[in-house]
Amino acid sequence: MSKSKDVAKSYQHVSLFQREEGKKLIDDVQIYRGYVILDLGCGTGELSAYLSELAGQDGRVVAVDPDSYRLEVARESHREVKNLTFQEGSSASFPGMGSETYDIVFANFVFHWIQDKEEVFKNMFRSLKPAGKIAVSYADRLASIFSKIYRELQSSESMELMLSKCYFERRSKIESMCLAAGFEIVKSVDVRMEDLEFENVESMCSFFSATNQGRFVSELATRDKVSSFCAQYTGGENSKPLTLYTDEGDYYCVLIAAKP
Numbered sequence: 001m002s003k004s005k006d007v008a009k010s011y012q013h014v015s016l017f018q019r020e021e022g023k024k025l026i027d028d029v030q031i032y033r034g035y036v037i038l039d040l041g042c043g044t045g046e047l048s049a050y051l052s053e054l055a056g057q058d059g060r061v062v063a064v065d066p067d068s069y070r071l072e073v074a075r076e077s078h079r080e081v082k083n084l085t086f087q088e089g090s091s092a093s094f095p096g097m098g099s100e101t102y103d104i105v106f107a108n109f110v111f112h113w114i115q116d117k118e119e120v121f122k123n124m125f126r127s128l129k130p131a132g133k134i135a136v137s138y139a140d141r142l143a144s145i146f147s148k149i150y151r152e153l154q155s156s157e158s159m160e161l162m163l164s165k166c167y168f169e170r171r172s173k174i175e176s177m178c179l180a181a182g183f184e185i186v187k188s189v190d191v192r193m194e195d196l197e198f199e200n201v202e203s204m205c206s207f208f209s210a211t212n213q214g215r216f217v218s219e220l221a222t223r224d225k226v227s228s229f230c231a232q233y234t235g236g237e238n239s240k241p242l243t244l245y246t247d248e249g250d251y252y253c254v255l256i257a258a259k260p
């Protein structure tokens with residue numbers, strides 16, 4: 001297995017945070033049987049499979065991601081789901097783009113990885129049926145707990161590398177782009193990030209490595225650094241599960257918008 005497939009497999013095991021928050025967003029937008037849904041930036045496909053279940057056999061889900069290793073893991077893991085297909089694609093190019101095919105475009109924790117956000121709003125708008133909706137969650141800044149993790153467990157170079165791949169945009173700017181594309185905003189809110197729970201220290205480090213697609217270098221997180229970090233920001237290095245305390249001001253954003 002290549003390093004990148006390892007990272008993709010690891011994402012599947014440790015991405016509980018994204019999965020749980022994604023399910024809340026799905027419940028919020030309401031999926032009906034028969035819906036045609038695009039899961040944009042599907043990762044290893046756990047939420048795509050959940051969407052397929054809700055859409056039922058009369059509906060279908062097209063799940064796309066630019067990371068071929070994550071798609072490989074997604075296909076292997078969800079091959080029994082008949083109304084779900086995984087395809088390589090991105091916010092700039094996906095199946096059905098411009099064809100008013102979809103009832104819902106879902107993008108969970110993807111927007112902060114997308115540089116050209118005006119383009120993605122336009123692409124989503126022209127791909128939705130009239131009255132179709134987008135359901136999007138994203139970070140509009142680096143949460144302070146993540147900045148502590150990089151500061152204490154990584155080097156300034158790896159922090160810079162990670163930040164160079166993140167395209168944070170404030171919520172007000174995201175809303176302007178959404179409206180400019182023609183959408184009506186149904187909901188746009190900040191959601192407080194609850195404390196994160198991990199099985200142990202190793203799975204916490206795997207989470208950061210996997211969600212940043214290998215840009216968190218586990219070797220830099222030495223035993224001493226991890227011990228000092230855990231003493232300050234977790235419920236204790238040896239506690240099971242390991243609770244990582246988020247800060248009061250740590251939140252992410254949710255946007256639901258409809259095509260008139």
Ligand SMILES: C[S@@+](CC[C@H](N)C(=O)[O-])C[C@H]1O[C@@H](n2cnc3c(N)ncnc32)[C@H](O)[C@@H]1O
Binds near residue numbers: 109114
């Ligand atoms: C944090 S993961 C979220 C995966 C999945 N939505 C979930 O909730 O588990 C972000 C995903 O966005 C994908 N991604 C990055 N840039 C993208 C783009 N321009 N268009 C679509 N997906 C992108 C990454 O490959 C990655 O799988």
